[in-house]
Amino acid sequence: MLGKTFILIPFLATFFAQTSLGSSLTDEKQELRDDEDEEENDYWQGIPFGEEDFAEVRRFVKLFYIDSSYDKRLAWVMAANYALQELSPRYELLPSDFYQKAKKQKKDRYGGKVRKLDAKDQFVLHEVGERGRRLPKVVDLTRLKKLKDEERREQEALEKAFLTIPFGEADFQRVMAFVKERAKEAGTKDFSKFYIAATTGYVQSLDPHSAILPARAWDESTRNTEDASFEGIGAVLTKKGEDTIIETPMEGQPAHKAGLRAGDIIIAVDGKSVVGMPLSKVVKRIRGPKGTKVRLTIRRVGEVKDLEFEIVRDRIEVRNVQARLLDNHPDIGYVKLGGFIQGATSAVKSAISDLVEKTKGRRLRGLVLDLRNNAGGLLEEAISLADEFLDEGVIVSVKNPSDRDETYRAKKGAYTFPVVVLINAGTASAAEILASALQENKRAVIIGERSFGKASVQTLLHPLLRRDYYIKLTVARYYGPSGRTIQVTGVIPDVECPEDPDSKERPAFREEDLFHHLSQIPSSYAPVQEDVVSHLRSCVQRQGLAQRIYKADPTPQIKPDYQLLVALDYLECMIQTQGG
Structure with a gap:
């Protein structure tokens, strides 16, 4: 029997969900990836499953599930x-x-x-x-x-x-x-x-995170979190009403080179209207093999007529860890972590080492760690990465009704530079553990939007005589360094910052929107960094550039990342305060 500890949102738990509203409420945004399709693969096809299998799953529930009185x-x-x-x-x-x-x-x-x-x-x-x-x-x-x-x-x-x-x-x-x-x-x-x-x-x-999963589906979803590539035009799309809008072209990719701009509305693909079409179908029409062409009809603000763009598709690399030094901010690094897969900590450490080598003085002045839309992954990876940034203190406690509680404490960390962490509603589970550990130990300032709010731990189990499917069950809750659980409430950022300061707040999909989620446990937790943030806010108001940069070009080709701009304002003030 296989047991792995995961803390992630239920990306495969809705194979037979009968309520049509559940998973469709996530932010409707997609990169043009080759594996996006409106038709769901039937991963269960060819897997025999009968009354005895159902009975075995119920036995596993009785043995391992967190609440025996379900x-x-x-x-x-x-x-x-x-x-x-x-x-x-x-x-x-x-x-x-x-x-x-x-x-x-x-x-x-x-x-x-x-x-x-x-x-x-x-x-x-x-x-x-x-x-x-x-x-x-x-x-x-x-x-x-x-x-x-x-x-x-x-x-x-x-x-x-x-x-x-x-x-x-x-x-x-x-x-x-x-x-x-x-x-x-x-x-x-x-x-x-x-x-x-x-x-x-x-x-x-039982709860929305417990499920039975075909082994092939699980393995494929894990591969999609790892480094990968896809063939397309390299743009992020979003849906607003009937319109499919280019959120932003990816810098250096075909969409960007062809001249597409953030905010462009896609009216037609290869001459066929896509107005009112589901986003997944638009994506399917635009994607295609490397070297082939796709023709987009674009409606752009300020243009009298619709525009035509013929774009040659290419292979686009996607990395679980993306890192770079940030322009106009000397020796400040940026690391985006997509998921806590096996080896994530090593990959982040390697990325930071590469950034250090590129700095003038062989040291980073500060780091922006981007955990937005990081849905979680392996518990041990979240703990080990938190440990790299902390010298002491509790990282997380895991409480299981049947076993003794486990508390994970930090040892001497590798990094001392100031850190800002970016989060949003898509930041879940393992990513929330890292964010809360750095926040409650006063190691990093958290900026963005309230996180997903999932504070439960799942174990992945093999049935006794089968290897073609898994049983994923919730077995424990986790608690932050202060002893509170962020179940439902999520990590509250030290600095609330919307994705787009000019748009109305969009409904986000979080733990509380799922049926049968584990209950919220009230706590008297009070923010621990109010004094620090208040001091930094004064500095940002005097010296911050985010608003000016964001407002400088009302129709940019590549949409500025407003939350990142705000994070940089705060990070520069943190460095200044610490004499860096």
């Missing part, structure tokens, strides 16, 4: 519901009273055929067909937030209704008998997908 009734309900959703037409399990009330309020939503397995049952099977909870093709983020809130309220009402009726393993078995019967009528002989769905539902009832 709601078993809800687990059986979700197992049944997920299996029913795999039928064609689809069905859903609803409490009888809930169904009767809901039908009166939403006839279109609950107008399908209904049947009972037994007259005495207090639940019904409702034929959903192809209807159900769906997002409109185009929706702004404010509307998306409202839809998500409506979905949450309905889901909570449904789960509350299930608490009033009996439903256990025997009821689940009767539902599965119905599922198998319908599947046989449709000519299906292999019931694997129904048991995979049932198992997924059971495990998803």
